[in-house]
Amino acid sequence: MASDETIDVEIWQGDAGGGDYRAYTVPAQRSQTVLDVVTWVQQNVEPDLTYRFACRVGMCGSCAMNVNGKPRWTCRTHVSNAGDGPLRIAPLRNLPVIKDLVCDMTEFFDKWVGAGGVFKPSATRDDPMPAIDPTMTERAAASEAIECINCAICYSACDAVAQNDAYFGPAALNRSWSLINDVRDAGKTERLTAAAGIGGCFNCHSQQGCASHCPNLLNPTLSIAGLKRAAVKAKVRGEI
Amino acid sequence: MLDVRLYLAQRITALVMAPLVIGHLAVMIYAVQGGLSGAEILSRTQGSVVWALFYGAFVLAAAIHAAIGIRSIAYEVAGVKGLALNVVSLGFGVLLLVMGLRAVAAVVLP
Numbered sequence A: 001m002a003s004d005e006t007i008d009v010e011i012w013q014g015d016a017g018g019g020d021y022r023a024y025t026v027p028a029q030r031s032q033t034v035l036d037v038v039t040w041v042q043q044n045v046e047p048d049l050t051y052r053f054a055c056r057v058g059m060c061g062s063c064a065m066n067v068n069g070k071p072r073w074t075c076r077t078h079v080s081n082a083g084d085g086p087l088r089i090a091p092l093r094n095l096p097v098i099k100d101l102v103c104d105m106t107e108f109f110d111k112w113v114g115a116g117g118v119f120k121p122s123a124t125r126d127d128p129m130p131a132i133d134p135t136m137t138e139r140a141a142a143s144e145a146i147e148c149i150n151c152a153i154c155y156s157a158c159d160a161v162a163q164n165d166a167y168f169g170p171a172a173l174n175r176s177w178s179l180i181n182d183v184r185d186a187g188k189t190e191r192l193t194a195a196a197g198i199g200g201c202f203n204c205h206s207q208q209g210c211a212s213h214c215p216n217l218l219n220p221t222l223s224i225a226g227l228k229r230a231a232v233k234a235k236v237r238g239e240i
Numbered sequence B: 001m002l003d004v005r006l007y008l009a010q011r012i013t014a015l016v017m018a019p020l021v022i023g024h025l026a027v028m029i030y031a032v033q034g035g036l037s038g039a040e041i042l043s044r045t046q047g048s049v050v051w052a053l054f055y056g057a058f059v060l061a062a063a064i065h066a067a068i069g070i071r072s073i074a075y076e077v078a079g080v081k082g083l084a085l086n087v088v089s090l091g092f093g094v095l096l097l098v099m100g101l102r103a104v105a106a107v108v109l110p
Helices: A034-044 A106-114 A137-145 A153-157 A159-163 A170-180 A188-196 A209-213 A220-236 B004-034 B038-045 B049-076 B082-108
Strands: A006-015 A018-027 A064-067 A070-073 A087-090 A097-099
Touching: A006 A034, A018 A034, A034 A064, A034 A087, A064 A153, A070 A153, A070 A209, A106 A170, A137 A170, A137 A220, A153 A170, A153 A209, A159 B049, A170 A188, A170 A209, A170 A220, A188 A220, A209 A220, A220 B004, B004 B049, B038 B082, B049 B082
Parallel strands: A006 A087
Antiparallel strands: A006 A018, A006 A097, A064 A070, A064 A087
């Protein structure tokens, strides 16, 4: 039973074959994060509880979990801001579970590459460094998209991903848009071809679950809208 | 599941339909307000190339537009994939086209 000194928490445990929530009572602390709660359970009660974390400061994107029904970065989510009632912690949606709170990120990163997420240089190391004007339109558009930490929270929040397993998802397309706006990049045609294809940007329904849940306040829906415009223009001009 | 061709086809048919829907509603209200009988309406539409083109374009745009929409719903909600997805969406489009063109023919053919 929770009191001022304790927190009731339910943590999903299992694997790809299924699982269930187990309940714990955890000592409450000031400024306690959801990751702190999971760590306390693993260190004090359930040594084989499996979860991922690394930096604990919102940089690495590895500790994303489903907290009270919403995908959150657990290292930067205070228990006091996680919602009313007992904490319910589960693995991210839309990704296969390996064990407990750990998802298999393979498809997430495969799609990231499939959408054209790898930079293709237009110059060699022997060429002079190109000057990028920080006020240019492309640079401004890229700046809005580049702070992604690949936590897969948007991928987990996206209903289009949930219903369409071919869809690249918000993070991959957001990355593609940031590279299309990179004037040093030489892979725009391949990127727009991927964005215009069957797993591409035209599967987005603009519901903005990605933008609502992105912990870095990015707006992948806006990036995808940019991709839609660019892909349509390229198609009409016969470039893809 | 939706590529740039299908996306463009759906958007362009929406653009075509928008003025046609407004025209259709305006004519419908005009006909009702004016108290036109069925026979009076048919006397205006039968043999009219303009009405044949107006509603023919409407039917064609609606068949393409709706078939692409059904394709998304069939894939995302019902999990229809591969050849079955093409059959469902194309079949729905052809069904709408045939039914619509029959209706157009019924009012414009003399």
